[in-house]
Amino acid sequence: MGKKEKKSKTAEQKARVAAKQVKKASQKEKKGKTKDVADSDAEDADLDAIRAEYERQQAQFLKITESLCEPPSARASATLIGSPTSRELLLFGGEYFNGALASFYNDLFVYLIDKDEWRKVTSPNSPLPRSGHAWSRSTAGDIYLFGGEFSSPKQGTFYHYNDFWKLDPSSREWTRIESKKGPPARSGHRMTFFKGYIVLFGGFQDTSQQTKYLHDIWLYDTHNYMWYNPVLPPATQKPDPRSSFSMHPHNAGAILYGGYSRVKATASAGKTKGGGQPLRSVLKPVVHVDAWFLRITQPPTDAAPNTPPTIRWERRKKPVNSPSPSRAGATQVYHKGRGIAFGGVHDVEESEEGMESEFFDNLLAWNIERNRFFQLTLRRPRAATKRQVDDRSNRKGRGRLDEEELLRNLATLEAKGTLETVDTRSETVQDDSDTAATKPTKQPLFTLPHPRFNAQLAVQDDVLYIFGGTFEHGDREYTFDEMWAIDLGKLDGVQEIYKRELDNWQGSEHGSDVSASEDDEQSADDDDDVDEENAGVPLPIVELQHDTDINVTAISEILDDAGGDTPVVNPEDTRPHPRPFESLREFFTRTSTAWQDMILERMRSGDPSISHSIKEVRKFAFDQAETMWWDCREQITALEDEQEAAGIGDIVSIADRSHDGGAGARRR
Numbered sequence: 001m002g003k004k005e006k007k008s009k010t011a012e013q014k015a016r017v018a019a020k021q022v023k024k025a026s027q028k029e030k031k032g033k034t035k036d037v038a039d040s041d042a043e044d045a046d047l048d049a050i051r052a053e054y055e056r057q058q059a060q061f062l063k064i065t066e067s068l069c070e071p072p073s074a075r076a077s078a079t080l081i082g083s084p085t086s087r088e089l090l091l092f093g094g095e096y097f098n099g100a101l102a103s104f105y106n107d108l109f110v111y112l113i114d115k116d117e118w119r120k121v122t123s124p125n126s127p128l129p130r131s132g133h134a135w136s137r138s139t140a141g142d143i144y145l146f147g148g149e150f151s152s153p154k155q156g157t158f159y160h161y162n163d164f165w166k167l168d169p170s171s172r173e174w175t176r177i178e179s180k181k182g183p184p185a186r187s188g189h190r191m192t193f194f195k196g197y198i199v200l201f202g203g204f205q206d207t208s209q210q211t212k213y214l215h216d217i218w219l220y221d222t223h224n225y226m227w228y229n230p231v232l233p234p235a236t237q238k239p240d241p242r243s244s245f246s247m248h249p250h251n252a253g254a255i256l257y258g259g260y261s262r263v264k265a266t267a268s269a270g271k272t273k274g275g276g277q278p279l280r281s282v283l284k285p286v287v288h289v290d291a292w293f294l295r296i297t298q299p300p301t302d303a304a305p306n307t308p309p310t311i312r313w314e315r316r317k318k319p320v321n322s323p324s325p326s327r328a329g330a331t332q333v334y335h336k337g338r339g340i341a342f343g344g345v346h347d348v349e350e351s352e353e354g355m356e357s358e359f360f361d362n363l364l365a366w367n368i369e370r371n372r373f374f375q376l377t378l379r380r381p382r383a384a385t386k387r388q389v390d391d392r393s394n395r396k397g398r399g400r401l402d403e404e405e406l407l408r409n410l411a412t413l414e415a416k417g418t419l420e421t422v423d424t425r426s427e428t429v430q431d432d433s434d435t436a437a438t439k440p441t442k443q444p445l446f447t448l449p450h451p452r453f454n455a456q457l458a459v460q461d462d463v464l465y466i467f468g469g470t471f472e473h474g475d476r477e478y479t480f481d482e483m484w485a486i487d488l489g490k491l492d493g494v495q496e497i498y499k500r501e502l503d504n505w506q507g508s509e510h511g512s513d514v515s516a517s518e519d520d521e522q523s524a525d526d527d528d529d530v531d532e533e534n535a536g537v538p539l540p541i542v543e544l545q546h547d548t549d550i551n552v553t554a555i556s557e558i559l560d561d562a563g564g565d566t567p568v569v570n571p572e573d574t575r576p577h578p579r580p581f582e583s584l585r586e587f588f589t590r591t592s593t594a595w596q597d598m599i600l601e602r603m604r605s606g607d608p609s610i611s612h613s614i615k616e617v618r619k620f621a622f623d624q625a626e627t628m629w630w631d632c633r634e635q636i637t638a639l640e641d642e643q644e645a646a647g648i649g650d651i652v653s654i655a656d657r658s659h660d661g662g663a664g665a666r667r668r
Helices: 011-028 033-043 047-059 386-394 403-416 419-437 514-525 552-562 584-604 614-631 633-645 654-660
Strands: 003-005 065-069 079-082 088-092 095-097 102-104 108-112 117-122 134-137 143-146 149-151 158-160 164-168 173-176 190-194 197-201 204-206 211-213 217-221 226-228 246-250 253-268 279-297 310-315 332-335 338-342 345-349 354-359 363-367 372-375 456-460 463-467 470-473 476-479 481-487 494-500
Touching: 047 149, 079 134, 079 463, 088 456, 095 476, 102 149, 134 197, 158 204, 190 246, 190 253, 197 253, 197 279, 211 253, 246 332, 246 338, 332 456, 338 456, 338 463, 354 470, 363 633, 584 614, 614 633
Parallel strands: 079 456, 134 190
Antiparallel strands: 003 354, 065 117, 079 088, 088 108, 095 102, 108 117, 134 143, 143 164, 149 158, 164 173, 190 197, 197 217, 204 211, 217 226, 246 253, 253 279, 279 310, 332 338, 338 363, 345 354, 363 372, 456 463, 463 481, 470 476, 481 494
16 A cells, blocks of 8 residues: 555546646646646637537447447446346446546447457447446336536546436447436436336536535336436435445335545644634545435326325445445445445545555445345365265256256246247357357456456346456556456356456656556556455354254344344244255255245235246246345355365255165165
């Protein structure tokens, strides 16, 4: 760690650059007149003229085209999302600062996961270049984008967008949605979805002179094409204004955690002649660590047309095992009832001119319902013994069907509803796999990527993708030009998607000499030089139980003592629970009958949410099993680690091996 000048060229932390801009302005006054004129012309660039030129260039595209390309160039404050309709990732926009000038992008890139290929999409109708925007999928499978910012090359003037767009992820077609009453311009906000609504909250507006943080809530009705701005009673509690927070979907509304803002405070301005210490107003950075639940109640069926839903903010307890120290730039991505976070930065101001920063490379999971953080640790694949392999091959009802294929088939069945579609999709995926198999296989790494903040995260088919991010050293800012993948179910290493070196910094190297800068570049590229002191929050200690199922009483007591919002599970919960070293496929195969029996019992009791179709019953049973498997994932991982440390391998119950001949068969 070293001294850091107050700076940030990312859209979510533009406020950190204010002090440095004042210092630069005073330095420019000492330069020659010719230089002053040149700088002034650059800073007073006509943003409207620049954006008009972008529109003119874009209009030259006559149709939507998609072509094979190299991976995207380095950029920050872009948006990355898993396609709702296919095994693809979509990346849009962003900015890059090389120490002297800022560049903004409006590229739409598509990453084909099965083929390991990048495609670039050009369109005559797409959003203009921007960064700090937000987008979200909808329940119908479309992607909605709002806002963002654009600046002059030297970031002297800023422009915030208030336009609203819809992207069809299949056809790659952009559609601008015009509305009379919508959210004001902003960047650094977040969006999520709830039933037929798109939920938007927070963000900031930067006018170069001041930064205003927002905490208004907006709902877009995707069926009636209307924006709603629900007004809360004056005495109602609500989150403070902020940006760079995390916002997740929930079956009753939305969940909010964390964020960043700057608030007014007073500080000493030095001693006067009389010995007093006058005070002056300053902006103090605040890293928020609170959690909120936005409860959304839809209007009744007999309500008048265009009746807006009602909302209410409910403050949650502080999450148990929250990251310490608090950190900014660790925005989460939603996955199976959890918020997955990576990295972050903790700043400690030491003076008006500098600060000390600590960067992190922790991978964390926030279980939303339990309101508890867990650290996710990479694990090397276990070497199964011959006997374990034989036992697995002989287990009743456990075929060799690939787990990813099963999940893919079930997802396709949900979307299309026919087995014929599932078969066709499987054949197509198999063809893609054959094509991708011709490429050399990269060995996984067992160290997490270099510490950073504001990395773009996305999850597709239970795999976490980490794109870009920023790291600072002295007066130099590194924007990583790389993407990594981590299987959240297995945690069996980090897979490199691509990685390129950066060496085009044109700013100053203040605060570090040449050798220190070179050493830092090398450490940024070497995953083995990660500071072990940044290990983050440890997993809770769970005692190893003799039974192979989770001991729900012991784990509930642990979380109750820690002060969580809710216990892990009810001790009287009779639902099946996963076992250590048991994959989702194995868990569902073992417990499928039990889940279906519970669903049939609900059908007999008259539950209208359950269909009488056999296929639907089985699919609903899988959904229940999948929810339970992921809900217990962190505790199961802790049990597996303890068993491996104790020399205990995969445990198979006697009931599962009874078909091999009972006790006599075990002596063979």
